[in-house]
Amino acid sequence: MNFTKMHGIGNDYVYVDGFKETIEDPNAFSEFISDRHFGIGADGLVMILPSEIADFRMRMFNADGSEGKMCGNATRCIGKFVYEAGYTDQTNITLETLSGIKYLKLNVEDNKVTSVEVNMGNAILIPKDIPILAEGETFINQPIDIDGIYYNVTCVSMGNPHAVLFCDTDIDNLSLETIGPKFEFHPLFPERINTEFVQIINENTVKMRVWERGSGETWACGTGACAVAVSCVLNGFCKQGEELTIQLRGGDLKITYNTDGSVLMKGPATKVFDGVIEY
Structure with a gap:
């Protein structure tokens, strides 16, 4: 299976292109690849997938195999991935997550994404x-x-x-x-x-x-x-x-x-x- 290792200021994940790859058991796969001695070594797994309601969809899994609803650092890395992989030429994109749609603004220099601004939505206080x-x-x-x-x-x-x-x-x-x-x-x-x-x-x-x-x-x-x-x-x-x-x-x-x-x-x-x- 092909993968890409990325990080947002040290919060590192293994990213798998769900347009090309299929993972039958992402929970177990995340636990395996996250191990820093016997796997690749990461804080977890992020799958980049097609979406019916946004430009792209994200699924993320923690190092123990549990699925999380959201990861801010991963959203920025996905923005970089999809732009540089040629999946989009837009610098404003939407991303479906389990905690709703997030809005990304990509900052691009020489066809490379250098940073990303994400509207994370409203804070929940109740x-x-x-x-x-x-x-x-x-x-x-x-x-x-x-x-x-x-x-x-x-x-x-x-x-x-x-x-x-x-x-x-x-x-x-x-x-x-x-x-x-x-x-x-x-x-x-x-x-x-x-x-x-x-x-x-x-x-x-x-x-x-x-x-x-x-x-x-x-x-x-x-x-x-x-x-x-x-x-x-x-x-x-x-x-x-x-x-x-x-x-x-x-x-x-x-x-x-x-x-x-x-x-x-x-x-x-x-x-x-x-x-x-x-x-």
């Missing part, structure tokens, strides 16, 4: 729609119990669920391998949760690390960065409508939480290599 097992209209700066210690989190869905935790200490010293799973599998989150650990640099810049459900710590998370920007506004750290720089382990994303509730994400997309794998 607990039952995120989903989390809590009453009320929002879950902002609310305490949850992790092994007897209370952490205040803000919960947002950007097509998949996120819990954002603001930290007073340097997040580089956190042991995400220890604390991440405790958030991921907390009973408050019926579909598990992605957790962002955030350090405020100034009103226009923050640093984050992310523990992704099904994959563990990744070097970047596009939907997570969007959830962080929304949470920064909701908690009074940043201003709505202003661009925020999110510093991740793999690089920076530019996120704007617009006054109409929508979220814009800007960032690079990088092709690493093409390959063929026996499976």
